[in-house]
Amino acid sequence: MPRDSTATRARILGAAYALFYRKGFQRASLDEIAAKAGVTKRTLYYHVRSKDALAGAMLEHQHGFVLAEMTRWMDRPAATRDARALVARLFESVVHWVKAEAAARRHWTGSGFTRIAMELADLPGHPARLATRRHKSALEAELARRLAECGARDARDAAAQVQMLLEGAMALTLIHGDVRYARLASAAARRLVMRGRS
Amino acid sequence: MPRDSTATRARILGAAYALFYRKGFQRASLDEIAAKAGVTKRTLYYHVRSKDALAGAMLEHQHGFVLAEMTRWMDRPAATRDARALVARLFESVVHWVKAEAAARRHWTGSGFTRIAMELADLPGHPARLATRRHKSALEAELARRLAECGARDARDAAAQVQMLLEGAMALTLIHGDVRYARLASAAARRLVMRGRS
């Protein structure tokens, strides 16, 4: 194992994430990715079998980071007791992210997972699609677990509904470039997890 | 004006919609689109300036159909009086669409507008992005108008929230291939437009 193979692999997956995220799957070229990773294309192909496999591997790699980040936002004391505080934190993280991008003079471009899934809508068996499914399922399960801990009614259904509001907020924020949607989604989500009639 | 120019243009926009919808913006080729429209590529370029412009024009063309279809679903007597019935109809249309695709042994692939916007996330000025913005704004405004007519509280905010649930339902239905999300989103939307505390 000459040179540091795992470090090279990590650099490749990182560069792949950056470029796939910025330009989408099809428009990100392997030449660019290899260049950004500081590696030739031949080396890249030593580490991954194809562009399709690279996209899948890079999303699997990314999953851990996203889950950790989400966990970090939800691990505030208040959010472990009160379902409304929990979902409020979740949407705050989105607002924070949108603003951070704006501060860097970039546009918010939403979830890399969802965007790739939509770009490859006609290829349900694609590695990136499978990684996306696993990712979204894991997030939803984690949210359901926490909602149940807070004593929310119908935690599983509520988790799916909150996740849809998250996805919707990301879509419309991307389309209109307006953070307002994230705030409205937050209000809706808090209303949903409220105890109350039906 | 030899031959029927407007009919040719309509055929081109129709073929463009079909292929852009199926394979996305980048992976749909102009050769394919021209072939499907029964026209050579040179003729296609007589009618549109570029692939980018074609995507924009085709979405503008599509906007009317989608709005009309949505209107048709919401024009049930009950839905013009009761906000809950109104949004229920809206989500029924999604469920109906998903099932129709499944019956034709195809996968549901969501909104063509949203998918293109996500594919071109880094190009906010792209013609297709502008068309998408206009489209989503028009849908939201129409929904707000109808909700207000039903006497829903905060109709404008509620319209945005219901639209986010719609977008979220489409995203997760695409990702998981499961209609269940549309039903859960419907329940959430009905709860949101309900009169009640905060």
Place this chain on the structure above:
DNA sequence: GCGGGTATATACACTACCGAGTATACAATC
């Protein structure tokens, strides 16, 4: 009405380029 001119519409054949993937050779570690 009618021949010819003009703007419009379509066809064929082509270019230039980019991007995924590969044949082969070389280098570094154990």
Place this chain on the structure above:
DNA sequence: GATTGTATACTCGGTAGTGTATATACCCGC
């Protein structure tokens, strides 16, 4: 000295866009 990793240089197919030629309908002067 064998295995693993990296580099150079290539192939080959696909795709956006174009140069040039031709066909169709309308219009206008007469």
